[in-house]
Amino acid sequence: MEAQNEARSKVFNDPIHGHVELDPLLIKIIDTPQFQRLRNIKQLGGGYFVYPGASHNRFEHSIGVGYLAGQLVEALQTRQPELNIDERDILCVKIAGLCHDLGHGPFSHLFDQAFIPKARPGVEWKHEMASVHMFDHVVESIDLKLEEYGLVLPGDVTFIKEMISPEYTEPLSKATYVLSSSQGPYKGRSKDKSFLYEIVANKRNGVDVDKFDYFARDCHHLGIQNNFDHRRFLQFVRVCEVDGQKHICTRDKEEDNMYEMFHTRMSLHKSAYQHKVNKIIETMITEAFLKADEHIQIAGSGGKMLTLSTAIDDMEAYTKLTDHVFEQILNSSSPQLDEARQILRKIVTRDLYKFLGEIENPTQVCTCEMIPLWKEELAQELLQSREGLTPEDFEVQKITIDYGKSDRNPVEYIYFYSKYDPTEAFKMKSYQVSEFRRKYFSEQTFRFYCKKTDDNTLKADREHFDQWCRRKGFSKASGNI
Structure with missing residues (x-):
């Protein structure tokens, strides 16, 4: 001792x-x-x-x-x-x-x-x-x-x-x-x-x-x-x-x-x-990190150089990896980091991907496998008012919010005396259990964003999104959340 x-x-x-x-x-x-x-x-x-x-x-x-x-x-x-x-x-x-x-x-x-x-x-x-x-x-x-x-x-x-x-x-x-x-x-x-x-x-x-x-x-x-x-x-x-x-x-x-x-x-x-907004910012940061991955070099054990994604294999390199990589990319003058840098600049100047709306999925009939098709359909829908959109210009996120035990009441798993x-x-x-307690403990939504939408076209794009949702029979279409 x-x-x-x-x-x-x-x-x-x-x-x-x-x-x-x-x-x-x-x-x-x-x-x-x-x-x-x-x-x-x-x-x-x-x-x-x-x-x-x-x-x-x-x-x-x-x-x-x-x-x-x-x-x-x-x-x-x-x-x-x-x-x-x-x-x-x-x-x-x-x-x-x-x-x-x-x-x-x-x-x-x-x-x-x-x-x-x-x-x-x-x-x-x-x-x-x-x-x-x-x-x-x-x-x-x-x-x-x-x-x-x-x-x-x-x-x-x-x-x-x-x-x-x-x-x-x-x-x-x-x-x-x-x-x-x-x-x-x-x-x-x-x-x-x-x-x-x-x-x-x-x-x-x-x-x-x-x-x-x-x-x-x-x-x-x-x-x-x-x-x-x-x-x-x-x-x-x-x-x-x-x-x-x-x-x-x-x-x-x-x-x-x-x-x-x-x-x-x-x-x-x-x-x-x-x-x-938090989720789309994190999506943009992830995109920037993916583009910067192989161009970020971090010294690990024995002088070995690792990237953002391979640093997890070496704790000496991983120790040096923090949120500062954001500023490292943002303030870099390297041409190899140009694409990643442009994405991060959009974040700090609040030029974010624009939220079009979301759909509820209470019966969970919608799956992530449908997302590529939705992107194609949205690209065609929004082409009615402007040109140049492709499925890659859309971001669709599946959001699940629950009380911690999927669709079950988590209090059921607690022992009392x-x-x-x-x-x-x-x-x-x-x-x-009190009758005031809610009966459902999980909800699922899909959120839709457009990467090339600006403030001038946002209103028209949301209207086209609503029209697409109504034709699909989705239970909720809102661009004003």
Whole structure:
């Protein structure tokens, strides 16, 4: 424990959680280049171009998740000593919360959900994977002696990685790991501590401290009301056994609060994450990155040079890849980056692809396979008023917004307990749920944009779009959203 005695904890003044004190080992990780890069990765990707207050980054979010992870596991330790939660468990949970987003690329989810699938089709890659690799890179790059902080290797390291990425399994080699077809069994902790895996990334019902922080933080910076109170959850959280498995539960009277959590998620997606301007800006950034990909050179390990899309294969190169690549392209004078530069200039001058309208798809009869045909038909429709349009001049996006469990009520997946018997867990019955609750929990729309529409032709183009929608029999056609 010599290293822990030499190091000291630090206090951060966080706008969401107040004064946050973190352990010496967490401070050691925070002070690495791999963690500091998160200062330069926007939490909401292109959302900053829509919401002026959305300037917060993955850095402060990660600190918040590390803090809340500690708060939750320490609450369980105090409330239920019989769970045998020890200091190693607590430290591992805190580290997993702190490091869960180390693997995010430029503009957060834009990179792993939009850019990489198009730049490297067929490559199985998620930011959770990269977080595990980046955690290894942190440990190796500073020769971090985890055992000097009381951890037991390799079990505790495996436990941390399993919490960061619930699909993690033991590595086949030093650089890769395979995906498990199930959520367990885990190797880092025994079955009697399986509930610890529900704290940072809860794949069972989505109730975890990652969401607690980004709901509160995103609402704060976006100026959106957050009706979910994670502090109440911490007051009532406890562990119960269900069918031989231990799960995190909350009081039955907290059903309203839990519903508000998922309602907040839906509201954030509708108002911000899936905002029509935000989504088209992220589409334009993705297009620019794809055009710039092979012309951006990043030095990796051993002096090897990698591109935007291949940097994910080398954590030394990936450490250098942040949102700054946007300015790198925008301010470049290289002829090879001219096409990408022109797209980014359109963003900063607000010369965006124009929104024509959207169609509702309540029965989900429309599929992404129809998009190429729709583009061809729209090109022909708009040619009635002007020339030069091709199917490539249209962008069609499929938008799905739900409460976190597709078309199901996510509260159905939560275990509750009553004050009369805090050891017995149960799920809410349908007759116990308020009639004020909504009956549908998912909606799907297709949005249509035109890349060559300007303000002078926008009105006519939207009229032609409406005519096309009516002939197709679509339930909704609106260009005024």
